[in-house]
Amino acid sequence: QVQLVESGGGLVQAGGSLGLSCAASGRTFSSRIMAWFRQAPGKERDFVASISWNSGSTYYADSVKGRFTISRDNAKNTVYLQMNSLKPEDTAVYYCAGRFRPVLSGSPIEYDYWGQGTQVTVSS
16 A cells, blocks of 8 residues: 655745655555646646656646646655746645556546645735
């Protein structure tokens, strides 16, 4: 069983930056596809970014491309999301997720385990 714990959320002004971390337990972390999703109140959970097991491939939602960067450190069992040039529409609960199948995906139903989420609020 893999457990994920996100941290780093908070309140930031528009145009600012924030970094999220997701610490994973379990020795299989290094072989997993990892991703970030987000969910605003009253909306569906949306894909943000995903990364392959060796960081060789990344995949971003169009809405964050060029502003957000996903990365991982397998030695620390941690995946990161650096968010720059934040906008009020980036406000949401951000979730870390992982999947057993080694294929990048933007669909939340294809992810097998999830963290509890961390709130990001961007003020205008």
